[in-house]
Amino acid sequence: MNGLELDQHYMKMAIEEANKAAAKGEVPIGAVIVRDGEVIARAHNLRETTQNAVTHAELLAIQQACEELGSWRLENTILYVTLEPCPMCAGAILQSRIPRVVYGARDVKAGSVDSLYRLLNDERFNHQCEVKENVLADECGGLLTQFFRALREKKKKRKLL
């Protein structure tokens, strides 16, 4: 596989994670962390299930990866995530020194890698990341559009009952 094919391969795993979230009624966002070609963490958004505000897919994956490597420094890793990270998750990426981040769709409302801020490329911080966006973006974004459309229809039906 070439570079793009590899990125798509791992993004598909992140999409699988996002689908697991959707099946639980969670906003479908998934993340995977890879090191030397090995998947060391995979997680999906669990905010409603856990009622814990910080259980975004990326944060859960970062914690798993730290446990797996026994270190808060996630050197030589790549984080794949279906949606552009929010400030909390972008900050967690900086904290864990992840060198490369690949994401699917942009998040125009809270995305802090390209949309509202460029937190992963601010030279005032002690870490910067290589970033690649737009990998299987239509599929990643489509999951979210579909999820929110279904949610709105459900709410409408409830009102009619």
Place this chain on the structure above:
Amino acid sequence: MNGLELDQHYMKMAIEEANKAAAKGEVPIGAVIVRDGEVIARAHNLRETTQNAVTHAELLAIQQACEELGSWRLENTILYVTLEPCPMCAGAILQSRIPRVVYGARDVKAGSVDSLYRLLNDERFNHQCEVKENVLADECGGLLTQFFRALREKKKKRKLL
């Protein structure tokens, strides 16, 4: 107690937490979350102990508070923290909808509430916070200065041996 005295009262608890961190060889930062005058969470930085990149004082306190309240929405709460939050922790404050944040010293290197960014007052996000800085700032900052000075001296001594 008036408003300032109350803020100082809870900041002292956050400083106690920071001291617990220092005793473990951790960078001394502490946080407390209060709701209706009751302390519902208190935590200190545990990054080295846990080897988990996201175990900052604020993030641990937010998770405790979510568990305590059984909700990811920390309504009617105040977060006290000895140091200006980093992007990850500022993001977690937004995610958990904490309405008020009180902090001690500024963090000129990574602070994202006033120093490098003003993440808690960006109207593009779906939440903003009331922020108060500079509460027992000298004491809060002094703990950090003292910690890093001791660390440098320790390293020097090691080199001489």
